[in-house]
Amino acid sequence: MSEATKSKACLAIIVLLLAVIAAGAYKFIIAGSVEKAEDGRLAVVLAPGERALILKEMRGFVSGIQQITDALARDDMKGVAAAARQLGRGAAKDVPAALIGKLPLEFKTLGFSVHGQFDQIADDAEKTRMARVTLGQLADVLQKCVACHSAYQFRAAP
Ligand code: HEC
Known part of the structure; x- marks a missing residue:
């Protein structure tokens, strides 16, 4: 040659x-690792353990939001901040890289911005202590829960 x-x-x-x-x-x-689902959403295909982990995180969102609204009703802004902080970026740090690689970019962006918004809710609850501000921020963040759920589902790989 x-x-x-x-x-x-x-x-x-x-x-x-x-x-x-x-x-x-x-x-x-x-x-990411996606396929079209029967209901028109995109199914993110995960290993069963990964799906279990991410659904547990989702239930943590509902539980945290329950604590935030309970604290709001009692004007306990410290309680609001503590509950919101648990849902902040710190909560996402243990997600394995292999799982993150299976999520489409739009999904990751939405997910990370939700965690970021909970940190913001915690910061503002500590600083401004205005329940009305927190309520508005909660409505904003819930909009993202709604948006993501209408676009994606999870499917366990066989
Ligand atoms: C980036 C996308 C995304 C965001 C943001 C998101 N979710 Fe989810 N969530 C999902 C997907 C996908 C599922 C699985 C739905 C399915 O398979 O039908 C899910 C499932 C859930 C479940 C069911 C858990 C179970 O055990 O079955 C709950 C509860 C939930 N989400 C709450 C929330 C709440 C509250 C928020 C906002 C604070 C939120 N999610 C934000 C994508 C998201």
Whole structure:
């Protein structure tokens, strides 16, 4: 094989590897692991354990929102802040990278912004102590719960 043919072969291999890396990155960062569900939503396909983990996080949202509304009704803004903080970004730090790679970009963006908003609710409850502000913020964040549930479902991989 001539030097020129060798370097052409090398170049072809490099291009091929780059394409494989790009496809992997696209799948991991943007597309995730999804298929069309019967009800028109997108089903995110997860291992059974991953689905259980993320559904547990979802139930934590409802439980946290229950605590926030209970504290609001008693004008206990410290209680509001404590309950909201538990749903903040800190709550998402234990999600395994493999699971995050299966979530489509839009899903991840929505999910992370929900955690961020709960931190904001906690910050403002500590600083401004205005129940009405918290209520408005809760309505905003619930809008995102609604938006995501109308677009996605989870499916356990067989
Ligand atoms: C980024 C997307 C997303 C966001 C944001 C989101 N959810 Fe979910 N949630 C899901 C998906 C997907 C399911 C599974 C639905 C299905 O399979 O039909 C789910 C399921 C649930 C469940 C059912 C849990 C179970 O054990 O079956 C509850 C409760 C829930 N979500 C509450 C919430 C609340 C409250 C919020 C907002 C604070 C929220 N979710 C925000 C995607 C999301």
